[in-house]
Amino acid sequence: xxxxxxxxxxxxxxxxxxxxxxxxxxxxxxxxxxxxxxxxxxxxxxxxxxxxxxxxxxxxxxxxxxxxxxxxxxxxxxxxxxxxxxxxxxxxxxxxxxxxxxxxxxxxxxxxxxxxxxxxxxxxxxxxxxxxxxxxxxxxxxxxxxxxxxxxxxxxxxxxxxxxxxxxxxxxxxxxxxxxxxxxxxxxxxxxxxxxxxxxxxxxxxxxxxxxxxxxxxxxxxxxxxxxxxxxxxxxxxxxxxxxxxxxxxxxxxxxxxxxxxxxxxxxxxxxxxxxxxxxxxxxxxxxxxxxxxxxxx
Amino acid sequence: xxxxxxxxxxxxxxxxxxxxxxxxxxxxxxxxxxxxxxxxxxxxxxxxxxxxxxxxxxxxxxxxxxxxxxxxxxxxxxxxxxxxxxxxxxxxxxxxxxxxxxxxxxxxxxxxxxxxxxxxxxxxxxxxxxxxxxxxxxxxxxxxxxxxxxxxxxxxxxxxxxxxxxxxxxxxxxxxxxxxxxxxxxxxxxxxxxxxxxxxxxxxxxxxxxxxxxxxxxxxxxxxxxxxxxxxxxxxxxxxxxxxxxxxxxxxxxxxxxxxxxxxxxxxxxxxxxxxxxxxxxxxxxxxxxxxxxxxxxxxxxxxxxxxxxxxxxxxxxxxxxxxxxxxxxxxxxxxxxxxxxxxxxxxxxxxxxxxxxxxxxxxxxxxxxxxxxxxxxxxxxxxxxxxxxxxxxxxxxxxxxxxxxxxxxxxxxxxxxxxxxxxxxxxxxxxxxxxxxxxxxxxxxxxxx
Amino acid sequence: xxxxxxxxxxxxxxxxxxxxxxxxxxxxxxxxxxxxxxxxxxxxxxxxxxxxxxxxxxxxxxxxxxxxxxxxxxxxxxxxxxxxxxxxxxxxxxxxxxxxxxxxxxxxxxxxxxxxxxxxxxxxxxxxxxxxxxxxxxxxxxxxxxxxxxxxxxxxxxxxxxxxxxxxxxxxxxxxxxxxxxxxxxxxxxxxxxxxxxxxxxxxxxxxxxxxxxxxxxxxxxxxxxxxxxxxxxxx
Numbered sequence: 016x017x018x019x020x021x022x023x024x025x026x027x028x029x030x031x032x033x034x035x036x037x038x039x040x041x042x043x044x045x046x047x048x049x050x051x052x053x054x055x056x057x058x059x060x061x062x063x064x065x066x067x068x069x070x071x072x073x074x075x076x077x078x079x080x081x082x083x084x085x086x087x088x089x090x091x092x093x094x095x096x097x098x099x100x101x102x103x104x105x106x107x108x109x110x111x112x113x114x115x116x117x118x119x120x121x122x123x124x125x126x127x128x129x130x131x132x133x134x135x136x137x138x139x140x141x142x143x144x145x146x147x148x149x150x151x152x153x154x155x156x157x158x159x160x161x162x163x164x165x166x167x168x169x170x171x172x173x174x175x176x177x178x179x180x181x182x183x184x185x186x187x188x189x190x191x192x193x194x195x196x197x198x199x200x201x202x203x204x205x206x207x208x209x210x211x212x213x214x215x216x217x218x219x220x221x222x223x224x225x226x227x228x229x230x231x232x233x234x235x236x237x238x239x240x241x242x243x244x245x246x247x248x249x250x251x252x253x254x255x256x257x258x259x260x261x262x263x264x265x266x267x268x269x270x271x272x273x274x275x276x277x278x279x280x281x282x283x284x285x286x287x288x289x290x291x292x293x294x295x296x297x298x299x300x301x302x303x304x305x306x307x308x309x310x311x312x313x
Numbered sequence: 314x315x316x317x318x319x320x321x322x323x324x325x326x327x328x329x330x331x332x333x334x335x336x337x338x339x340x341x342x343x344x345x346x347x348x349x350x351x352x353x354x355x356x357x358x359x360x361x362x363x364x365x366x367x368x369x370x371x372x373x374x375x376x377x378x379x380x381x382x383x384x385x386x387x388x389x390x391x392x393x394x395x396x397x398x399x400x401x402x403x404x405x406x407x408x409x410x411x412x413x414x415x416x417x418x419x420x421x422x423x424x425x426x427x428x429x430x431x432x433x434x435x436x437x438x439x440x441x442x443x444x445x446x447x448x449x450x451x452x453x454x455x456x457x458x459x460x461x462x463x464x465x466x467x468x469x470x471x472x473x474x475x476x477x478x479x480x481x482x483x484x485x486x487x488x489x490x491x492x493x494x495x496x497x498x499x500x501x502x503x504x505x506x507x508x509x510x511x512x513x514x515x516x517x518x519x520x521x522x523x524x525x526x527x528x529x530x531x532x533x534x535x536x537x538x539x540x541x542x543x544x545x546x547x548x549x550x551x552x553x554x555x556x557x558x559x560x561x562x563x564x565x566x567x568x569x570x571x572x573x574x575x576x577x578x579x580x581x582x583x584x585x586x587x588x589x590x591x592x593x594x595x596x597x598x599x600x601x602x603x604x605x606x607x608x609x610x611x612x613x614x615x616x617x618x619x620x621x622x623x624x625x626x627x628x629x630x631x632x633x634x635x636x637x638x639x640x641x642x643x644x645x646x647x648x649x650x651x652x653x654x655x656x657x658x659x660x661x662x663x664x665x666x667x668x669x670x671x672x673x674x675x676x677x678x679x680x681x682x683x684x685x686x687x688x689x690x691x692x693x694x695x696x697x698x699x700x701x702x703x704x705x706x707x708x709x710x711x712x713x714x715x716x717x718x719x720x721x722x723x724x725x726x727x728x729x730x731x732x733x734x735x736x737x738x739x740x741x742x743x744x745x746x747x748x749x750x751x752x753x754x755x756x757x758x759x760x761x762x763x
Numbered sequence: 764x765x766x767x768x769x770x771x772x773x774x775x776x777x778x779x780x781x782x783x784x785x786x787x788x789x790x791x792x793x794x795x796x797x798x799x800x801x802x803x804x805x806x807x808x809x810x811x812x813x814x815x816x817x818x819x820x821x822x823x824x825x826x827x828x829x830x831x832x833x834x835x836x837x838x839x840x841x842x843x844x845x846x847x848x849x850x851x852x853x854x855x856x857x858x859x860x861x862x863x864x865x866x867x868x869x870x871x872x873x874x875x876x877x878x879x880x881x882x883x884x885x886x887x888x889x890x891x892x893x894x895x896x897x898x899x900x901x902x903x904x905x906x907x908x909x910x911x912x913x914x915x916x917x918x919x920x921x922x923x924x925x926x927x928x929x930x931x932x933x934x935x936x937x938x939x940x941x942x943x944x945x946x947x948x949x950x951x952x953x954x955x956x957x958x959x960x961x962x963x964x965x966x967x968x969x970x971x972x973x974x975x976x977x978x979x980x981x982x983x984x985x986x987x988x989x990x991x992x993x994x995x996x997x998x999x
Contacts, residue, residue: 016517016552047518049555166517166555193516248515267869267888267906268515270850284518286828286849287809300828300847302868302887305907341991454874454893458857459816459836486990498876498895498914500934503989508912512892513832513851513870522811526832526851529787530816 016166017178018044019189019271021252021282023159023259023311029278030059034155036292040281041152041162042144043288048164051177052146053138055187055254057313058157060132065093066111066184069128069136070118071174072101079103082122089117102150104135111184126175131185133157133256138174158313161254163189180218182225185256190217191284192269194247220245224253235308238262242306250303252282260310267305274298280311342576344483346408346673346683347634348476348569348612353584355567356618358740359733360749363719371718378714379724382629384606385467385536385559388528392536392559393445393467395629396425397710398725399619402564402610402633403449403469403540405431407484407493408571408673410690411438413640413682416698418442423699424706429469429631432482432507434496435461447538450527453482453507455497459530467560468527469538470520472511472549475568475585475611477577478542482507485572488676490685517552524557538562543588543611544581550595550607560606562631563592567612569634571683572674585611587743593626594745602626616712623713624728625744632709639705640698641680643667647692654692656680771822774799778813779806787815790840795819811849814842817859831868834861837878850887853880856897869906872899875916881970888925891918894935900970910937910982911947919966921974932984938963940979949988953981 020040024030033056041052061067070079079098083105087094092108107114111130118125129136135157139146143164147153163178179187194200197219201211209222209229223245227237234255241251242265250269253260261282263271274281274289276298281289289295303309321327335343364370371378385392401421406414408431415438421428427445430436434456435448448465450457462468473479484493484505494501514523524537539553540562553561565585570578589609596602609622610631622630634642645660645667646653656667659679663672673683681692717725720732734749735741741748742756774794776786786804794802800821807813807827814823815835825833828846838857847865856875863871866884873889875897882890882899888906891899894913904922911927913935923941930947937950938959946952955976963976 018518046521166552191518265907268510270519270868272868285809285830286847287811287830290808290828300865302866305888454855454895457855457874458876459818459838459855460857462816462836500989503933504991506931506988508893512873512889512911513854519831519850522831526812526815526835529783529812530836532788532791533784 016048016193017189017191018047018164018284018288019191019250019252019282020044020162020284020288021160021254021259021261022279023281023313024279025311025313026278030158031156033157033160034151035153036279036281037155037160037162038147038153039291040283040288041147041164043290044164044284045143047284048166049142050167051138051140051165051174052143052163053136053165053174053177053179053189054150054152054160054162055129055179055181056135056137056155056157056160057133057185057254057256058135060256061106063132065106065108066130066132067135068105068107068111068114068118068130069134070098070103070105071126071128071138072103072124073126073174075101075124077101077103077122077125082125085121086114086117090114099151100149101139102137128174129181129185129187130183131181131256134181134185134187134254136179136181136187138177138179140174140177159254159259159311161187161189161252161259175213176215178217179254180215180221182221183228186225186228186253188217188221188224188251188253190220190252191250191271192248192264194219194245194249196246200245216247220249220251234258234260235310238308250284258310258312260308261303262308263303263305265305271303272300273303273309274300342574344485344572344674345575345578345671346569346571347578347671348567349579349582350671351579353566354586354737354740354743355584355612356586356621358586358736359621359744359746360736361620361624361716361720361732362734363716363732364721368721370721371723373715373718376718377723378718379726380710380714382726384608384629385538386606387536387559387604388557389467389534389536389559391466391534393427393447395427395445397706397713398623398627398629399613399706399709399713400426400447400608400629400631401428401636402568402631403429403431403447403471403474404633404637405433405482405484405571406436406439407431407433407488407497407685408683409637410681410684410693411436411492412690412693412695413698414439415442416640416693416695416702417636418444418446419695419699420702420706421445423703424710426706427466430465432471433484433493434458435464436496440464449540451482451507452509452511453497454512455499455507462527462530465535467536467538468531469540469562470523470527470558471540473542473544473564474540474570475542475564475566475582475588476570477573478544478582479509480573480577480581481509483570483572483674485674485676488571488674488685490687493685517556520553520556536560538608540564542568543583543585546583546588546591547595550592551599554596554599554601554605558605560608560628561592561596562608562610563588564631565589565609565611568610569637570673584743585609585613586740589622589625589627590743590745596626616709616714617716619709619713620716620725620728621733623725624732625730625746628726635705635709636702637682639702640682640693641701642678642682643670644680647680648694648697649692656692771801772797772799773801773803775803775805777805778808778810783810783812786813790814790817790819790821790823794821807846809849814840817842828865833863837861847884848882852882853878853897856880866903867901871901872897872918875899879966879969885922891916891935894918898966900966900972902970902972904941907944908947910935910950913937917962917966919963919970919979921972929982929984931988932982934984937982938966938976938979939982940974943980943982946982949985950982951985953983955979955981 197216539558566582656679811830817840885903927947929950
């Protein structure tokens with residue numbers, strides 16, 4: 016029910032072209048996922064005392080400047096906002112947990128898509144090409160990204176169900192496949208204080224990793240544990256501020272192709288999303304083996 | 314009162330005691346044919362509101378009531394045109410004899426409808442006798458080949474069937490005779506187990522590509538159907554639409570099989586009534602009603618069932634078990650040289666009796682329908698079978714038009730769900746139709762997974 | 764200088780510019796009639812269903828990587844992919860020859876009834892799944908569940924095999940040169956006979972592989988799952 020894309024540029028000179036390289040990859044996955052799309056981009060990190068929050072207002076029009084003023088009225092730390100249409104990035108020196116709580120109370124129609132120092136998250140309904148246009152994806156800059164296109168079953172195609180799902184700081188996950196025990200996972204995690212926003216099976220996987228990371232596992236250890244606790248079919252593509260990671264379940268029914276050169280590593284569900292990349296004819300091409308964890312650091 | 318009081322337990326009734334004792338004796342689960350036997354909410358629990366003072370009926374015979382049905386208009390250049398909205402469901406050569414497949418084709422051609430191949434491929438008999446033939450593409454891919462793909466009138470990608478959604482096909486060794494074995498590329502006499510997943514695709518995102526491949530192979534001429542067994546119907550229908558299906562076939566739990574584990578038949582899958590409502594809701598939600606056609610199957614028996622299915626939003630139905638019964642399944646006799654020959658002893662040898670038999674899996678069908686045995690096969694004369702089936706289909710169609718006319722419809726496809734009321738709370742909730750005499754529809758009315 | 768054989772007419776399709784439909788339509792309905800026995804395809808760029816449903820003695824050379832179902836349901840034709848192939852390469856092939864010079868993704872040769880599929884590189888999981896009589900020769904290694912429910916035909920693996928090789932095998936035979944991580948249900952190693960070695964030599968020669976048949980082992984079905992019975996502890 017979806018397509019996934021991932022891109023990490025090894026050559027710093029390509030960071031300014033991250034978006035331009037990615038847009039054809041995302042659009043190439045439209046047939047697999049025509050209804051909604053999401054993208055997590057990891058930019059140069061903000062200063063150590065700040066965090067970025069990606070905000071989304073869905074169908075509601077929001078005056079972002081006005082929102083900033085309201086926040087500034089309640090918090091003394093530095094704030095700035097950059098908003099276009101129904102999406103904005105709030106950069107703030109305030110503790111992000113307080114901001115999230117404030118927003119939940121004072122602006123409940125606004126969804127917080129991500130919190131981190133590098134990550135910016137975009138999600139919307141519509142065809143991937145339209146979403147790319149709407150948020151000017153081709154101008155995006157950064158070190159790496161994780162993207163997803165979705166074929167929906169819910170009628171109100173809500174962005175809440177669109178991937179990437181995020182957890183903690185700078186962590187995101189996209190998923191191609193179908194988990195068969197998501198409700199069991201949710202019922203195990205909720206008593207441990209992990210909060211769910213949807214009943215989407217991918218969110219169950221994301222919260223599972225959130226839990227393991229919270230408990231002190233590194234990402235690879237968390238994924239190892241996931242092999243026994245998450246049931247079903249999956250190709251997971253994950254991002255942290257430092258790395259990109261892909262893993263497939265033991266049956267490897269959901270496709271994934273990787274293209275690696277000295278300049279970049281690119282991942283997609285189908286090769287046709289990689290065909291346009293520079294020097295692709297010289298890239299090392301391979302398909303990740305089942306139950307093996309592949310990761311690349313920036 | 315005389316005699317001892319015999320009190321049967323509802324939980325450990327005779328049937329359950331028998332099941333446990335058989336399991337203890339054999340160490341194997343029971344395998345049988347046909348569909349769910351236990352009572353579930355079904356079309357009998359719905360009734361029509363016909364003409365009255367506020368609605369006027371049509372005259373039978375004189376005033377036209379059209380039954381013409383078009384399937385596969387979305388992408389194919391040659392959609393399927395049927396004279397009636399009653400099709401013959403996919404049943405395999407292997408489960409049934411070649412003579413039966415021939416009879417099905419003849420009857421279907423005569424009444425102007427389609428037949429469907431099953432898990433085992435296309436027989437020359439069926440292609441020759443059936444004017445409109447739908448060719449199934451199943452997880453097993455037994456006998457599947459491009460020449461037959463090109464010879465078919467439509468392709469039906471089977472994800473599952475109502476009797477065993479999530480399970481693969483099954484044919485016991487006694488039915489894997491030389492011809493069946495050859496067509497399925499199997500050794501003779503093996504207990505055939507089919508795969509439950511397709512070998513070269515998994516999931517609706519892959520299905521998009523698979524459907525396109527079949528379209529490319531057939532130069533975009535033929536409709537592509539997608540068939541699902543009824544489980545998460547709302548989601549499945551939406552995904553099938555997204556994947557590019559021209560026609561969606563939904564098979565409820567009452568749907569039959571020639572052989573599978575009893576536990577599957579009775580405990581997996583949802584009733585056709587609930588499945589149909591969800592399927593229609595899914596199409597409405599995507600605004601695809603009329604663009605993608607819906608065929609419902611699983612225990613469709615009579616013209617009343619067909620009328621109710623159409624009223625609820627199906628474009629057509631498929632009948633499997635009813636067709637077999639018309640040919641003689643569970644009949645107490647068969648016809649040879651114009652004589653009726655009693656078959657009761659043959660049923661008794663199987664441990665059953667006419668009216669109770671579900672022993673298709675044995676291959677010893679007393680009336681020559683679900684068998685590969687050369688001697689038993691002869692008990693079904695294709696010509697007689699074709700005539701009986703034609704009679705049955707015509708009767709069903711007449712009942713359908715009678716009801717439609719009484720509801721004031723000039724076209725059976727103008728039946729609508731507001732023509733119906735429900736007799737029970739369960740049926741009202743599952744079908745989304747008010748309880749008779751009230752405006753009450755119990756249960757959540759939001760379209761969505763049940 | 765008389766009696767020179769005429770060069771074959773070659774028609775080229777550029778999938779960066781021409782549509783897949785135009786290519787396949789030409790291959791199905793026009794190539795033979797117009798006297799083209801050779802077709803060249805450039806810039807496939809991962810397109811799906813390239814040269815599927817062929818039914819004539821044409822030679823198709825594809826330069827680049829293809830997506831799913833390349834040469835699907837092939838009959839009589841010869842298709843060469845100078846690159847990698849996505850899932851289901853040569854699925855349900857009936858006859859003819861398909862040659863993938865790079866690697867093949869999952870379900871290579873799935874349910875193929877006849878003909879020869881050659882993969883010079885690795886093939887992924889489920890290579891030869893549901894095989895129904897075709898021959899598959901893989902120069903590299905294969906992934907898990909290869910030859911799953913393979914009913915007839917032969918699979919030659921010049922490299923290694925991962926888990927569950929030949930699970931639920933019927934009559935298909937596997938020749939494997941490298942390591943096998945594990946065998947599937949009812950699959951077992953059997954001694955190689957002269958007929959095996961001869962068959963293998965022939966298949967390797969047809970595929971242009973220069974390995975020694977003596978280095979291969981035979982895997983076939985123990986046939987204990989052919990019939991249900993209570994003591995077999997069968998997973999059904």
